[in-house]
Amino acid sequence: MAIEKEEVDVAVVPIENTIEGSVNVTLDYLFHFSKVPVVAEIVLPISQHLMVHPENKTAWKSVQKVMSHPQALAQCHTFLQAELYGTEQEVTPSTAYAAKYVSEHPEELLAAIAPRMASERYGLEIVQEDAQDLELNQTRFFVLSRIPIEIPLIKEEEKTTLTFLLPQNLPGALHKILSTFAWRNIDMSRIESRPLKTSLGEYFFFVDLLSAGKSQLVANAVEEIELIGGEVRNLGTYHVYRLAKD
Numbered sequence: 645m646a647i648e649k650e651e652v653d654v655a656v657v658p659i660e661n662t663i664e665g666s667v668n669v670t671l672d673y674l675f676h677f678s679k680v681p682v683v684a685e686i687v688l689p690i691s692q693h694l695m696v697h698p699e700n701k702t703a704w705k706s707v708q709k710v711m712s713h714p715q716a717l718a719q720c721h722t723f724l725q726a727e728l729y730g731t732e733q734e735v736t737p738s739t740a741y742a743a744k745y746v747s748e749h750p751e752e753l754l755a756a757i758a759p760r761m762a763s764e765r766y767g768l769e770i771v772q773e774d775a776q777d778l779e780l781n782q783t784r785f786f787v788l789s790r791i792p793i794e795i796p797l798i799k800e801e802e803k804t805t806l807t808f809l810l811p812q813n814l815p816g817a818l819h820k821i822l823s824t825f826a827w828r829n830i831d832m833s834r835i836e837s838r839p840l841k842t843s844l845g846e847y848f849f850f851v852d853l854l855s856a857g858k859s860q861l862v863a864n865a866v867e868e869i870e871l872i873g874g875e876v877r878n879l880g881t882y883h884v885y886r887l888a889k890d
Contacts, residue, residue, distance in 0.1 A: 647680050647788055655788040662782045663719045671838050674879060675807050675848050682805055682880030684787040684795055688887050692716050692757050692776045695743065695768040697750040704755060704771040709734055711742035712757035720757055723775040743768055797885040802856040804881040808849050811873030821874055824865040830858055855881060
């Protein structure tokens with residue numbers, strides 16, 4: 645990622661969506677590769693729209709291919725099955741990439757699924773609004789940065805995100821680790837496991853903690869986990885910011 649190479653100062657990466665759940669490629673990247681701390685979480689309402697080149701506005705039901713990021717395609721699965729059943733779907737690196745490609749190829753019957761901003765930027769016509777399966781479609785984004793940043797939104801809850809590996813050959817290891825938070829009254833807002841990619845049955849864990857006013861308690865819990873053989877990494881302590889839907 646560009647931020648690891650210090651080509652950019654700030655990176656914003658999707659972490660979880662209300663329809664499709666966790667963005668596994670981000671979780672794996674954060675655990676295996678990232679050395680840049682999480683400095684904020686932004687919760688963004690997502691509206692996905694079907695858009696085409698203006699020349700193809702009246703022929704949108706005959707498009708030969710729908711292009712978008714895999715998460716956006718998955719979020720619009722019901723719509724695509726109902727309105728464009730059998731139409732080829734092409735995965736792109738981002739929704740913006742899909743919109744840009746469609747705008748540059750008016751001679752092809754193509755459609756993109758992307759937010760409204762993409763249609764405005766690339767001069768596309770929205771032919772179906774709110775194509776996502778659920779009205780309440782939100783995505784959590786982590787902001788990664790080595791430098792302090794200011795976000796012009798209201799700060800909400802404070803969180804700390806940890807990753808950890810279980811101790812080897814310790815019966816009830818996961819229970820023991822989670823107990824270090826429970827008896828200190830540190831609430832978990834999320835826990836998830838991911839394959840370690842070494843052998844079957846080996847996992848690493850993500851935990852989001854509500855840590856406001858509990859930084860020392862979190863540090864003590866981490867110390868206790870390490871004492872029983874667990875490996876812990878603190879990805880960052882940060883505030884949550886929410887954007888309202890347009």
